[in-house]
Amino acid sequence: MTIKVGDTxxxxxxxxxTENGPDKVEAQEYFKGRKVALFSVPGAFTPTCSAKHLPGFVEKADDLKAKGVDEIACTAVNDAFVLSAWQQQNDAGDITMLADGNGEFAKAxxxxxxxxxxxxxxxxxxxxxxVNDGKVEKVDVEAPGEFRVSSAEHMLETM
Structure with a gap:
């Protein structure tokens, strides 16, 4: 079943x-007590993800925070080392990278x-x-091959 608004x-x-290397974190603990703008990419270093998706959230980070977002996070079915290199290459230090190496989060x-x-x-x-205090307030899933509703710009327009 696909996650929907109101779900935990x-x-x-x-x-x-992290700066000190990979740090395991339970999802419910991570999202507890704060408002997080989470976006998912099919893979670090892939064309749309690198040219548009991640850069959009880097560029709009201050605008999202001005709307009450405490943290911006990106998840992908990549390992933490790949996400770290991608984060560094894209000067995306303000974006928390959450590795889902085995795809368990995506599947859940x-x-x-x-x-x-x-x-x-x-x-x-x-x-x-x-995600606000562990509950989904808004979720936008792209159609295959599309990049519209998961952009930082769309998130800002619809918050």
Whole structure:
């Protein structure tokens, strides 16, 4: 079942990228007590993710925070080392990277996708959501091959 507005974020282990290396964190603990703008990309270093998705959230971080967002996070079915390198390459230090290396979070959300046609295996769909104290307030999932409703600009317009 796909996660929807009003649902609680599933409690799976993610790996947060930190200056001191990978740090395991339980999803429900991570989202507890704050408002997080979370977006998911099919993969770090992929074309749309690198050219548009991540840069949009970097550029609009202050605007999102002005609307009450405490933290902006990105998740992908990549390991923490890949996400760390991608974060550094894109000067995205204000974005928290949450590695979902085995795709357990994407699957628990009901938002996994089959990227095997491109040699990617199972990945997370492209989406964006607002999670407030562990509850989903807003969720926008892209149609395959699209990039509209998961952008930082769309999130700002519809908050």
């Amino acid at each position: 974020v599933p409690n799976v282990t993610l790996v947060r990228v 959300l009901g938002l996994e996708m089959d990227g095997s046609g491109f040699g990617l295996g199972t990945r997370g769909q492209r989406f964006a959501m607002i």
